[in-house]
Amino acid sequence: MSDVSFDELVRDGETRRVAEWLRASTILEIVDELARLDPEDTAVAFRLLPRDRALDVFEALDPGDQQQVLDGLRADRVRQIIEALDPDDRARLFDEMPAKVVTRLLGQLSADERTLTTVLLGYPEDSAGRLMSPEFVSLRATSTAGEAIEKIRREGLDAETVYALPVLDDHRHLIGITGLRALVLAPTSARVGELMTTDGIHQVTTDTDQEVAARLVREVGLIALPVVDSEGRLVGVITVDDALRVLEDEETEDFALAGGASPLRGNYLAVSAFGLARVRALWLLLLIVAAALTVNVLQVFESTLDEVVTLALFIPLITGTGGNSGAQASTAVIRAMAVGEVRLSDLPRIVWREARVGMMLGLMLGFAAALPVVILYDADLGTIIMIALLIVCTWATTVGSALPLLARRAGVDPAVVSAPLITTLVDASALIIYFVVAKVVLGL
């Protein structure tokens, strides 16, 4: 990419060099660069792509970027691209578009593709039905391997995968799974029924949450996951690449929440500073309202503070340490829930463990912090800080571990119980603990 970066070339209108670079780069490199551009430049650069690469690049873009690109293209080119997309990718793109535009584009599709797409769009958002590909090759248990391979040669060109092949009975119920590899390795006269796996086949229904389905694909290492309707008939398959996209989006969302912000739609660099501020503002406002609690707590203890102003010096240390140990506990539990290691029913066991963890950490930190305080200030202050840290840490890990589980029980995404939220919530209670301990020790 020489010394000048791609986005500079585009911004400077160096059409020839942009086109050259687009010819010489891999699809992934192109997608990466397009996603980094300012929205209006994305369409400009896309138009310079050679025709034969344009569709591959388009398919690999995020729906947001896809829309940017379409906005900059002529109507007939838009129709071509939409028609060429896989039905599941098309449904995903339509999700992001205004209903009026979707209706118009649907009307321009060929009848076959239109039917496939409207079926997908009929399933609830974020459901496995939306994610699946309705184009698959299914086999019969009574066919021979040779016949099956013939069928794949006839129908396989349109299917999203032929590496996982569902085997169906007369009622389109899934009775087994096989793969192209098994068919090719077997003698041509072998029956599909002998080549298929029937034990513990993983499948989901169209209503299953996309994330649950995608996680299953990853955990089991599947190439494709069969999706059945409410009567158990096979209606589609979720391929591994689509599952991975869902998981990456989900993880990006979890990370945003972990940092106390709403998820960003689109590439970090392509979002404007105002856009960044917008996804964070609501959370910060909520957190500052919660932080107002600390002001009230301190007001209650203002006379104590007035008497022993030295107590104020340790306020950030006490609240900070409580917040940090609470954040550690909540992050560990949220991740364990996300990867399926922990269930709701584990709540008592987890809280009891985390309380003990908090006690151990509190003891250690209490000693570590009290020692210099005893030396530099006095023994009373050291005692206060030791006891306060012990109680605060135990309380913080208990709250931090229980809240994500309680959030799930209340039907809220546990990732919402982020480190910033825990920190802020623990702050006020940490102050109460600190000042009560201080009053008792100092006999105020």
Add this chain to the structure above:
Amino acid sequence: MSDVSFDELVRDGETRRVAEWLRASTILEIVDELARLDPEDTAVAFRLLPRDRALDVFEALDPGDQQQVLDGLRADRVRQIIEALDPDDRARLFDEMPAKVVTRLLGQLSADERTLTTVLLGYPEDSAGRLMSPEFVSLRATSTAGEAIEKIRREGLDAETVYALPVLDDHRHLIGITGLRALVLAPTSARVGELMTTDGIHQVTTDTDQEVAARLVREVGLIALPVVDSEGRLVGVITVDDALRVLEDEETEDFALAGGASPLRGNYLAVSAFGLARVRALWLLLLIVAAALTVNVLQVFESTLDEVVTLALFIPLITGTGGNSGAQASTAVIRAMAVGEVRLSDLPRIVWREARVGMMLGLMLGFAAALPVVILYDADLGTIIMIALLIVCTWATTVGSALPLLARRAGVDPAVVSAPLITTLVDASALIIYFVVAKVVLGL
């Protein structure tokens, strides 16, 4: 699983019911339950598995759990299992074992398997060479599709995948990629050379970082990624399931760091309370040392505090808000780096954007917080809080966005710059800003 949970059945020694459950469940369910058990129970439950399912379950366990299982088995059974593993899975397990045990186990392997394993173990830890499978089927461009399929039938049984097939020249250099699907769909007389992709083939070298290679597999949606040695000769392929495992581990690690803790080895529930405390203790100690800075800062301003004790009431609000906006910025940048949206060279652009974001957020929060303060306290205090929040937020987002990038430049994992670290670092500077603003406004 009826009303009694699996772990209770195991703990109560209900051998018959445990065996029954193990027969009736899917591999994934079994792996999930085994991983949740206390270490000593894992081996007990594993021994009750039917022989034909034991290897599948073993392969799906984490290396830590695998070791627990092996510790509870007789030597000849251990040898059987180790021999049956794929070379890359075996190398991953050996990584976790004491060198003495590895040497003994290597000695018991068949010559072929031993060679494959020692080659893998020769590559650096966390390199693509360690992750790849050395068992693959390669083709020649001059073969026909029919000949290629014959070759796959002969050699494909051992290979980890036949869905992505590297095409090599006489010097074992990668010249193209094809797949079983293309071979099956083509006429048997077609040449492999016409069926392969040659443009923009993705490949990595044995030294490439595992995470980089795995991310490439996910981004491009590959079934297998070719790995070449320093002379460009093909030595293995990384399959999508292995890549996904690496990414999940990496993401779990990033989450742990985001919460300010070292990554946990193994299932959350299987780690003891003491083990949990251990991975968190070091971070908390570091953070409390950093928090000691806040004590020093407050000491400097103790006389100001003594004069206007009301200032103390807002300390947690100021530090908390600064910490939260810094955490938001660092989380966003860390994630953008992890998914490859942002590079080191973007540093100036990012910091400038984040500074503006911080200013906008600071303005908004400043007004939101100052209004009630002006009403409930007085105008001076309101002014102090407004100005302090504006400066603190701008400073916090700047620091929060710059530190992860600087960490990467210094060769440190950016995920180490966690929300707790940013919060603690920002605390002391936020206090300085707050008190300086207060002194100026109050004319002290």
